[in-house]
Amino acid sequence: MDITTTAKKIRAGERRALARAITLVESTRDSDRALAAELLGAVGTDRQALRIGLSGTPGVGKSTFIESFGKMLTGLGLRVAVLAVDPSSTRSGGSILGDKTRMDLLSRDPNAFIRPSPSQSQLGGVARRTREAIALCEAADFDVVLIETVGVGQSETAVAEMSDLFLLLLAPAGGDELQGVKRGIMETCDIILVNKADGDLKSQAMRTCADYAGALRLMRKRPQDPDDFPKAVAVSALQEDGITAAWEEMQALVDWRKEQGIWDARRTDQARFWFQEEVRAGLLSRLTSDAAVKSQMAALEQDVAAGKIRAAQAAEDLISQLFPPAR
Numbered sequence: 001m002d003i004t005t006t007a008k009k010i011r012a013g014e015r016r017a018l019a020r021a022i023t024l025v026e027s028t029r030d031s032d033r034a035l036a037a038e039l040l041g042a043v044g045t046d047r048q049a050l051r052i053g054l055s056g057t058p059g060v061g062k063s064t065f066i067e068s069f070g071k072m073l074t075g076l077g078l079r080v081a082v083l084a085v086d087p088s089s090t091r092s093g094g095s096i097l098g099d100k101t102r103m104d105l106l107s108r109d110p111n112a113f114i115r116p117s118p119s120q121s122q123l124g125g126v127a128r129r130t131r132e133a134i135a136l137c138e139a140a141d142f143d144v145v146l147i148e149t150v151g152v153g154q155s156e157t158a159v160a161e162m163s164d165l166f167l168l169l170l171a172p173a174g175g176d177e178l179q180g181v182k183r184g185i186m187e188t189c190d191i192i193l194v195n196k197a198d199g200d201l202k203s204q205a206m207r208t209c210a211d212y213a214g215a216l217r218l219m220r221k222r223p224q225d226p227d228d229f230p231k232a233v234a235v236s237a238l239q240e241d242g243i244t245a246a247w248e249e250m251q252a253l254v255d256w257r258k259e260q261g262i263w264d265a266r267r268t269d270q271a272r273f274w275f276q277e278e279v280r281a282g283l284l285s286r287l288t289s290d291a292a293v294k295s296q297m298a299a300l301e302q303d304v305a306a307g308k309i310r311a312a313q314a315a316e317d318l319i320s321q322l323f324p325p326a327r
Contacts, residue, residue, distance in 0.1 A: 001035060007042035010140050013079075015113055018140045022115055025132040040132060043139035049081070050254065051134060053159035055149040055185065056169030061195045062148055063102035065169055065237035070103070072243050073144055074111040081137040082106070082114040083130055084148040113142065131162045131274055160188045161273050164263065165250055169193045170212070172205035187219060190230050191249060198236040209234040224262045229253055287322070296321065 001024065009017035025036040056062045063084075070080045082103070106112050115133065130147060137145045149159050160166040168189035186192075192212050197205035212232035222230075233249060235242035257263045287293050300314040309317075 001039075003035065003038050003042050007039060007139075010043055010136060013140050015140075018113065018136055019115065021136050022117075022133045025136065026117060026129045036132065040135060043136065045135070047138045047141060049134075049138045049142050049145045050165070051145050051147065051163040052250070053147045053149065053163030053166040054169060055159060055167070055189075056195075057171065060169050060171045061237050062169055065193070065195055065235070065243075066146055066148060067103040067106045068237045068240045068243050069247070070106045070112055070146065071109065072240070072247065074106075074109050078111070078143040079141065080106075080109075080112045080144045080146065081140070081142040082112065082146045082148065083133050083137070084114065084116045085130060113137070113140075134162060161270050164254065164257075164266070165190050167191050167193055167250075169195050170208070171196050172201050172208040186215070187222075190225070190253060191246065192216070192230065192232040193246060194232060194234045195237055197234040197242065198239045202236075205234050224257060224266065226253070226256045293318075293322065 001020070006017050006021060010021055021039060024032055024039065027033070027036070054062060054066065056065075066082055066084075070082060073080045103114055107114050117130065117133070134145050134147065147159055147163055166189045168185060168191070170192060172194055192209075194205050194209040194212065197209075209232045216230050216232060219230075221227075231249065233242060233246050235246055237243070254263070257266070288297075296318055300309070300318055303309045304311050304314050
């Protein structure tokens with residue numbers, strides 16, 4: 001791959017070049033990682049898109065919402081990129097990657113780009129290289145980047161560390177969802193969208209929305225929010241109802257954060273967070289690829305399996321051998 005040519009094509013908005021570049025940054029090969037770093041440096045960081053993370057329970061209609069929301073945005077003249085993360089099998093490592101087929105209309109929109117990616121067993125609801133894919137989409141001059149996580153739960157809050165807005169999509173008539181949804185993700189999200197507010201479920205959706213609005217008011221106010229955020233909004237992705245109102249709420253929150261200087265501060269904090277994550281992941285990768293370390297780990301694993309030593313003590317012994325305490 002010619003880095004200079006590819007970078008120019010990406011900045012010119014060529015979709016094929018962008019797709020190839022995302023494949024490159026997702027690669028785990030050492031040679032590809034070096035090329036990916038060079039490419040990311042070549043495309044630059046002067047362009048910024050609105051990054052929106054989206055999480056939701058299975059069957060809540062995330063793909064339907066993204067298609068309706070994406071079509072509304074492209075109708076406003078905006079360019080939209082969708083990074084949809086699918087769960088990977090813990091046995092085979094494979095993923096279905098079916099999000100593109102579920103967004104048939106949006107996938108054919110010339111102002112939209114949809115890229116499904118495997119999570120590769122990465123916790124946090126996103127793939128490890130999703131943040132680099134976001135940077136490439138920004139370089140390709142997309143106005144909005146939607147990041148869809150694999151599900152909802154305590155681990156899916158990692159998407160909040162790479163997005164400007166974090167949306168939580170929930171369905172009505174789902175039982176005691178205030179108990180079912182983890183408090184961590186409730187405290188992290190900026191807007192709760194109660195989907196399927198149509199037909200027989202509309203009245204239930206409005207009650208559910210009111211319940212969440214009440215619950216959010218009881219939570220401690222966050223310094224990055226104006227007085228009326230976070231909030232709950234009822235939408236119908238199927239009938240495309242409430243989508244425009246939800247977008248207006250998002251814009252209001254973004255504008256307020258930019259005026260208060262919170263937008264830039266948040267991006268700075270996120271950059272620090274991902275630097276630390278990359279250091280941790282890089283150290284672990286180096287350690288587990290070292291023959292001597294692998295031998296030490298294998299010996300300690302046998303002792304742990306045989307009950308000769310506790311797992312925590314074995315880990316502490318290995319770390320002490322690798323990084324002896326200063327005298």
